[in-house]
Amino acid sequence: MPAQPLDTTTATALVTAATAAPTLHNAQPWRFRFRSADRVLELRADLDRAMPHTDPDNRALHLGCGAALCNLRVAAAHLGRSAEVRLLPDPADSHLLATVHIVDTDRPDGDLALLFPAIERRHTSREPFEDRPVPxxxxxxxxxxxxxxxxxxxxxxxxxxxxxxxxxxxxxxxxxxxxxxxxxxxxxxxxxxxxxxxxxxxxxxxxxxxxxxxxxxxxxxxxxxxxxxxxxxxxxxxxxxxxxxxxxxxxxxxxxxxxxxxxxxxxxxxxxxxxxxxxxxxxxxxxxxxxxxxxxxxxxxxxxxYGPSGPGTPRRPIGDVLEIV
CATH class of the missing domain: 3.40.109.10 (NADH Oxidase)
Known part of the structure; x- marks a missing residue:
């Protein structure tokens, strides 16, 4: 039996988790498009947020969008689903960085799901750290x-x-x-x-x-x-x-x-x-x-x-980065 359409509330939750990812100067250079009929999220580069002098090849832009993909996969596993990712699926469209097919599964990735609480807790810390080693x-x-x-x-x-x-x-x-x-x-x-x-x-x-x-x-x-x-x-x-x-x-x-x-x-x-x-x-x-x-x-x-956690940094409203069709 074909998969049922994924509800927009769940899709919004997945993108909310994705956009908690770190990016160069917190530019958040991404746009998402949710195709509800086939349960696919598209991730596109937002080149209005590129930095031609600091990041002329858009390497850091891709790193930040990759981090968002990881968060999306973690959130999908937390919700008992699997995220099947295709990187750069269209050679004629370099701005389309990935498509993510959200599928139901009876065996979600437990190692990824374990990381879900850390999405909200992870913040860049520009505070002094203790002089003690990482085990x-x-x-x-x-x-x-x-x-x-x-x-x-x-x-x-x-x-x-x-x-x-x-x-x-x-x-x-x-x-x-x-x-x-x-x-x-x-x-x-x-x-x-x-x-x-x-x-x-x-x-x-x-x-x-x-x-x-x-x-x-x-x-x-x-x-x-x-x-x-x-x-x-x-x-x-x-x-x-x-x-x-x-x-x-x-x-x-x-x-x-x-x-x-x-x-x-x-x-x-x-x-x-x-x-x-x-x-x-x-x-x-x-x-x-x-x-x-x-x-x-x-x-x-x-x-x-080891040391104090950094503060959370602001995120763009989901309505500004997610289109649902």
Missing amino acids: AGVQDALRDAAEREGALLVFPDLWHVESLLDDIRDVEGRDLVEPERLEELRRWTRIGTESADGIPERAFGPRKTGGRAPVRDFAGRRTVPGRPAAVFETTPHLALLGTIDDHPADWLRAGQAMERVLLLATHHGLVTSLTSHSLEREDLRALARDPGSAMGFVQMVLRLG
Whole structure:
């Protein structure tokens, strides 16, 4: 017997979970279309929210949309359904990033369903983390989570961490002399106001007065009244997430892996943040990879640890991102 149409309430719940995903500067560059008759959700890139100077290839845009796909799959499993994903299904339409067929199943993915509570709890933390290690067993679980999504997760050794931190300091200096990048940053940061997108000042975190955590200062040279200052960890715990190849489908897989790792880390009591700062420069991105691994291309640097969770950031109204037909 053919499957019954999926009700729009459930479809809306799936997209609500999807849009909790992290994106570069919280731009939320996605649009969803629900075809109720055949139980299919389409995910499209919203290029009005692209960043041509910071993200000229739309790599970060694909990563964020991939993270939204992961959340959608987690929410489907939580509801006892399965989400069958096709990446880039139409070669003639590069803006159509994925189609997701929602099907009934008597065996939903329990590992994904377990992560559903973490969707609401996962927030980027730009606060200082404690100087204590991530247990080896948790690291192994996070590596496995990335591999299940077709990506690799590597915990670099100390010399590699030092190199990554040097590259981030390098790019911070470059940004100051490139007005186009600074203008894009200003477009997506909110000081003294709130919006349905972008980074609000309450999520900037404290101004760093010591330590070496790779936390981008979204205030730049602007004054944020009442913003505190803090010393960050001296030995940040970083992980490299990457892929063997470097095409749009790989970026979407990496985005799904990134979010699955972040959700599992949250489930294990870790707080997280992301840094793509040095990866936004091709010469520095090439230096980020670990020569001892099979990872050909680093897609994201994760900062993991123990400490205060960051605040939630705003999301666009579902009516602005979801069309139901």
